[in-house]
Amino acid sequence: MTSLTSDLPCPQPGVLFPDFAPVLRDRKRLSCVPPARAGALVALDAVVRAGVDVQAALDDSLSHASLSRQDAALCTELVYGYLRSEIRLSWLVRRFLKAPSKLPPGVLALLCLAAYELTQCDRVPAYATLDWAVSAVRALYGTGVSRLANAVLRNVDRLGDVWRVADFYACVADNRDRLCVRHSAPRWLVDLWCDGYGEEKATALLEASLLHPAPGLRINLARADGADCLQQLLSGNVGTGRQASGKAGVVFTSGGTPSEVTSLVSEGRASRQSGASQSALAALDPEVWPGPVWDCCCGRGGKTAALVETGVAVVAASDPSMSRLRGLRRDFARLGLPVPLAVRASAVRPPFSCAASMARAGSCGDGGSPLAIDGIEVEVSRGQSATGLVNASGLGSGGLFGTILVDAPCSGLGTLSRRPDIKRKRTTAQIAELVALQEAILDAVWPCLRSDGVLAYITCTRNPQENELRIAAFLERHLDARLEIAYETPLEDVSREFFYAARLRKA
DSSP states (O other): OOOOOOSOOOOOSSOSSGGGHHHHHOHHHHTTSOHHHHHHHHHHHHHHHHOOOHHHHHHHHHHTSOOOHHHHHHHHHHHHHHHHHHHHHHHHHHTTOSOGGGSOHHHHHHHHHHHHHHHHOTTSOHHHHHHHHHHHHHHHHOHHHHHHHHHHHHHHHHTTTGGGSGGGGTTOOSHHHHHHHHTTOOHHHHHHHHHHHOHHHHHHHHHHHTSOOOOEEEEOTTSTTHHHHHHHHHTTOTTSSEEEETTTEEEEOSSOOOTHHHHHHHTTSEEEOOHHHHHHHHHTOGGGOOSSEEETTOTTOHHHHHHHHTTOOEEEEEESOHHHHHHHHHHHHHHTOOOOEEEEOOTTSOTTHHHHHHHHHSSOSSOOEEEEETTEEEEEOTTOOOHHHHHTTTOOGGGOEEEEEEEOOOOOGGGTTTOTTHHHHOOHHHHHHHHHHHHHHHHHHGGGEEEEEEEEEEESOOOTTTTHHHHHHHHHHOTTEEEEEEEEOOTTOTTOOOOEEEEEEEO
């Protein structure tokens, strides 16, 4: 086996694709790459170079390729697997190269994708991987480079499973750089988790981020057969990899989702939702929340629907994106649920804040605030009463809510197993901006909550600044608030995703 290069700098994501873009845009040249791999390269280029969401990039790539079901599954595995493992793959491949910087980035992209197959795709024979990768390099870059590619990939294949052992990375001198390489994480993320949680917990989070997420399903309990459907999915399945989650959830811990899931979703009997997300919401005991409820960062309404399905009185849902609100309405129609008042607005400038001020001053003091209620633009002019708009949603006297759900915009670091592209998109500066946004939202919606009301705060991240420290800072600023429940997804959770939740009570 070729000797390994030592003292390599810790690689960072996103360095392999820029000069490969012209090849990826030329479908004729790319024809030398088998369809599943070509589709994966095109999707990865969109993620790495253009910053497209990984699922959107994959969907677009698959829509332009005529792939068999098997090839589409392989393409999906390669895209997500590469993004989860990118830093480690780059490090492994470069260890067998004397001058990796002199190679065209396209060669490194092909080598890293093939290295993922060799190390983690057990169903793909090594000879098949070597054949397509070396042939593609030869067609694109010539015989000399293809010989080098063949040697590198054969050396990667000879590693066997040794790359899984911690001692294999002992040659990386700095301990945190070692974590970066072994767990394929950028240094800022390793620093954030080590500083925030300690090395042991950080390592557990890093390990979980490399695993496939376990799909989750939420049964629609608003249907007459909902409870029976949930029981049927869970009962009689001991040892088959199905676990209950939250109030109405099932997590499929092995073998993917069963065939009946597609029909359950299309018939409105179920929705796809992370088990960790369902558990975080359930941990805040929504069945005892005082009504009416406002979901002030509703997105496409996954948690809104989960609440309505279990009888929680959600009367209003708001989001800055009209497309997401339209998605909420479509989903509620699929599920057969009554749609709450849907308002296009940022939670930083609550659409119902004028109602709270109206209760004190008798009119809408800010004025001139454009709203979009149920998709219709409405202008609330200075001095105009907001009573009609607010009372139409069932708010009642004073226009104050009994509960406000803040499913806060966050860094998403708890969902890296499902959204591995977040590792390349996020920066410490962006996270600081999100922290400021979360703080602004909490301060803005608090006046819309009545005395003895509940504020429910949820994020899908693991970052003290966005979670426990954000709540602690809020409590310091608002002496009329007290913390009743704090929850975080256990490290051993089968969903392999991590949420934070807190329930505050207003004095």
